[in-house]
Amino acid sequence: MRRRRLLASGGLALGVGLAGCLDSLTGGGSGRPTQARVEDPPDAVYVPTHVEGMEMAGMARDGRLRFALSYSFPHAFWLVTGDRRRTVDIREADSVHLMVSAWDSETGMALPTSNATVSISQDGEAVVEKSLWAMLSQNMGVHLGDNVALPGEGTYDVALSFGPPEARGIGDLAGALADSASGTFQLEYSPSTLSDLPYETFPDRQGERDAVAPMEMEMQPTGQLAPAGDLPGRALGEGTSGDATVVAQALDAVPAGVEGEGTYLAVSARTPHNRYPVPLMALSATLSRGSRTVFDGELTGAIHHELGYHYGAVVDGVEAGDELTVGVDAPPQVARHEGYETAFLEMDPVSLSV
Amino acid sequence: MPRPRADPISRRDFVRSAVAIGGVAALSACLGRESPDLATGPDDLSALPDRQHAWNAGLATDEYGNHVAARHQAVVLFDYAGEGTPTEAERDRVETALRSLERAYPRDHEGLLFTVGYSPTYFERFDASLPESVDLPAPEALAPFEDPDFDAADVVVHLASDYGSVVLGAEEALRGEVDSLNGVDVETSVAGVLERVDRRTGFNGDGLPADHQDVQGVPDSEPVDEDAPMYMGFKSNFSKNQATEDAVTIADGPFAGGTTQHVSQLHLNLQQWYEQDDRYHRVATMFCPAHAEEGLVEGAGDNLGETDQIAERGCPAHTERDAREAGVVGHSQKSARARDADGNPLLLRRDFDSADDDRAQLHFVALQEAISDFVETREAMNGTDLDGAVGQRQNNGILQYMQVVRRGNYLVPPRRHRSLPTPSPT
Numbered sequence: 001m002r003r004r005r006l007l008a009s010g011g012l013a014l015g016v017g018l019a020g021c022l023d024s025l026t027g028g029g030s031g032r033p034t035q036a037r038v039e040d041p042p043d044a045v046y047v048p049t050h051v052e053g054m055e056m057a058g059m060a061r062d063g064r065l066r067f068a069l070s071y072s073f074p075h076a077f078w079l080v081t082g083d084r085r086r087t088v089d090i091r092e093a094d095s096v097h098l099m100v101s102a103w104d105s106e107t108g109m110a111l112p113t114s115n116a117t118v119s120i121s122q123d124g125e126a127v128v129e130k131s132l133w134a135m136l137s138q139n140m141g142v143h144l145g146d147n148v149a150l151p152g153e154g155t156y157d158v159a160l161s162f163g164p165p166e167a168r169g170i171g172d173l174a175g176a177l178a179d180s181a182s183g184t185f186q187l188e189y190s191p192s193t194l195s196d197l198p199y200e201t202f203p204d205r206q207g208e209r210d211a212v213a214p215m216e217m218e219m220q221p222t223g224q225l226a227p228a229g230d231l232p233g234r235a236l237g238e239g240t241s242g243d244a245t246v247v248a249q250a251l252d253a254v255p256a257g258v259e260g261e262g263t264y265l266a267v268s269a270r271t272p273h274n275r276y277p278v279p280l281m282a283l284s285a286t287l288s289r290g291s292r293t294v295f296d297g298e299l300t301g302a303i304h305h306e307l308g309y310h311y312g313a314v315v316d317g318v319e320a321g322d323e324l325t326v327g328v329d330a331p332p333q334v335a336r337h338e339g340y341e342t343a344f345l346e347m348d349p350v351s352l353s354v
Numbered sequence: 355m356p357r358p359r360a361d362p363i364s365r366r367d368f369v370r371s372a373v374a375i376g377g378v379a380a381l382s383a384c385l386g387r388e389s390p391d392l393a394t395g396p397d398d399l400s401a402l403p404d405r406q407h408a409w410n411a412g413l414a415t416d417e418y419g420n421h422v423a424a425r426h427q428a429v430v431l432f433d434y435a436g437e438g439t440p441t442e443a444e445r446d447r448v449e450t451a452l453r454s455l456e457r458a459y460p461r462d463h464e465g466l467l468f469t470v471g472y473s474p475t476y477f478e479r480f481d482a483s484l485p486e487s488v489d490l491p492a493p494e495a496l497a498p499f500e501d502p503d504f505d506a507a508d509v510v511v512h513l514a515s516d517y518g519s520v521v522l523g524a525e526e527a528l529r530g531e532v533d534s535l536n537g538v539d540v541e542t543s544v545a546g547v548l549e550r551v552d553r554r555t556g557f558n559g560d561g562l563p564a565d566h567q568d569v570q571g572v573p574d575s576e577p578v579d580e581d582a583p584m585y586m587g588f589k590s591n592f593s594k595n596q597a598t599e600d601a602v603t604i605a606d607g608p609f610a611g612g613t614t615q616h617v618s619q620l621h622l623n624l625q626q627w628y629e630q631d632d633r634y635h636r637v638a639t640m641f642c643p644a645h646a647e648e649g650l651v652e653g654a655g656d657n658l659g660e661t662d663q664i665a666e667r668g669c670p671a672h673t674e675r676d677a678r679e680a681g682v683v684g685h686s687q688k689s690a691r692a693r694d695a696d697g698n699p700l701l702l703r704r705d706f707d708s709a710d711d712d713r714a715q716l717h718f719v720a721l722q723e724a725i726s727d728f729v730e731t732r733e734a735m736n737g738t739d740l741d742g743a744v745g746q747r748q749n750n751g752i753l754q755y756m757q758v759v760r761r762g763n764y765l766v767p768p769r770r771h772r773s774l775p776t777p778s779p780t
Contacts, residue, residue: 082680
């Protein structure tokens with residue numbers, strides 16, 4: 001077992017300027033190690049050094065879609081291009097980690113990826129405009145987020161331009177995700193509210209192959225997918241790739257919004273422990289029956305009222321004895337918070353015997 | 355000649371600011387700084403090309419033969435001030451005013467290059483419709499994820515020169531604010547016939563974006579390189595990726611010799627681009643994943659020569675594969691999927707960056723034979739057809755970093771019909 005320890009936090013990693021800034025954010029030298037890292041973490045989902053609570057600034061609705069705007073401390077996170085990962089460190093100017101959560105009110109399904117652009121202004125003056133990254137966080141779930149620099153304490157107007165999501169809506173969500181949507185929020189930002197947010201470190205567990213549980217949120221879904229046993233259709237099997245859990249189901253009725261006739265093959269890629277969808281992957285599948293290949297093609301990202309976010313294709317039936325191989329053409333390009341950045345990068349095919 | 359560093363405001367910065375501010379006082383200050391020593395335009399205007407958009411012969415070229423954009427530019431929007439349809443007298447006024455500009459400055463990048471265009475709104479006042487040889491629909495949103503406002507002005511004048519004082523001077527002369535330009539009397543102006551309703555200014559050229567990076571949309575770390583002609587750090591006007599002036603020229607009908615012009619205004623949001631992304635990601639998303647893998651792009655990309663190497667590396671044909679396997683696609687790669695039957699680009703870009711309103715912006719001026727050519731190219735650039743690991747914006751070219759806030763479509767008539775034309779001029 002490799003030894004893991006907390007890297008030096010705050011002052012050493014960030015320099016005097018940022019340490020001072022964090023002091024002011026956290027109400028004066030409470031020393032929250034927001035930039036702390038686990039040294040030499042496993043290539044898998046692991047318990048982070050710490051998690052922080054978040055404050056909801058407000059909610060908005062457009063048609064059947066719902067949006068929540070929340071914020072937390074600025075976070076380090078990781079962006080992915082292909083199988084390359086890069087670290088985004090906290091800037092001295094960053095005030096908050098801003099998050100938009102989106103879901104369909106009729107099915108409760110979270111929309112983990114989409115165009116989501118926020119324009120932040122104060123007294124009519126533009127402050128920040130940016131398109132948020134699709135992100136995974138162990139305690140805050142799937143969201144669209146980024147660190148944002150605000151000029152100071154005060155009230156900000158936030159205009160959200162959302163959608164349409166890349167994934168198509170199917171089943172009860174057929175046609176529901178085709179258009180763009182918008183929402184407006186007021187963000188009351190004060191460093192003292194931020195410093196009052198709950199904060200928890202995991203000195204004994206950090207670096208372990210496990211995950212922090214999702215936050216309890218009264219007003220919004222966490223984005224967790226249903227347990228494999230509760231998914232619709234026939235269970236074809238389950239495997240793992242790059243520490244993601246890959247669950248395959250066969251739906252004998254092709255859901256609304258999907259063209260073609262036959263059986264709908266649905267592959268749900270989810271985080272271990274917390275069952276969050278793993279979006280922005282390219283998956284393909286090969287279905288073999290004896291010496292015959294009955295399907296060999298790409299899976300398309302979709303959101304279904306029971307399956308949630310998944311990858312699917314119409315195949316000409318799935319029978320007992322078939323061999324299903326799910327290949328990962330590109331790992332998830334979703335941004336990751338601490339504890340997810342080393343997982344879901346090296347991803348082998350998953351083979352299942354039906 | 356480089357100015358002494360003690361100069362509190364660099365000459366480049368000063369001139370750009372003057373162009374952005376506009377007006378006679380700015381012109382005067384700008385003239386004082388630049389003191390351009392220019393020949394005047396010709397007395398005999400009959401030798402000027404019939405194509406208003408024939409600028410290339412008057413542009414400088416770099417060592418690879420790429421046309422270099424004029425450094426200072428403006429798009430000035432006007433409404434027709436009269437009731438009903440323009441009269442012959444008004445037409446003559448506008449034409450005389452435009453000829454005054456041509457007499458004042460040589461028709462090149464040190465002098466003045468300009469076009470005058472007309473919107474669908476302008477042509478609505480006539481009973482007759484535009485001929486079928488002109489494709490000029492009203493502007494519309496060109497991506498499912500954009501929600502722009504639409505230009506409704508009647509007339510657009512695009513002005514370009516290496517001298518900010520020339521751009522400003524032309525604008526002020528049109529508006530009747532100055533009596534002489536470059537020592538040449540201004541015979542008349544469009545005042546009373548056309549009323550200015552908007553102006554957008556900017557620049558294109560090495561060092562200008564770096565000089566104006568203290569704007570919203572560019573982080574405070576001053577990341578824009580001194581060698582970059584555009585805010586995003588890369589050059590764009592590779593001659594092999596530009597349509598020729600011939601190709602964008604309307605071939606038939608009363609407006610033969612003209613072209614269509616799309617003018618969009620985009621906000622650039624480059625904090626992620628410069629502070630969160632790395633060079634690999636920037637090259638992959640601006641050009642093509644192959645360019646990032648092979649390290650083809652040095653600095654702003656001047657080393658690439660007369661082509662961005664997109665077609666040569668087979669990037670357009672690999673777009674779908676890259677979306678699935680590389681997890682990223684490039685802006686040029688996607689856009690280069692829109693080509694004519696001979697594989698040539700559909701657009702002639704005449705775009706420029708802007709610091710208007712202290713905000714990093716791009717005024718994307720593009721010429722094409724038909725607006726549908728622009729729509730086709732923009733749809734290719736959207737990449738909404740791509741199924742794979744790329745997002746609607748994320749890892750999908752440079753969509754993550756820009757917001758389209760305005761779009762406008764215009765007809766740029768041939769010079770002979772450039773002054774308040776009817777839909778079927780003779």
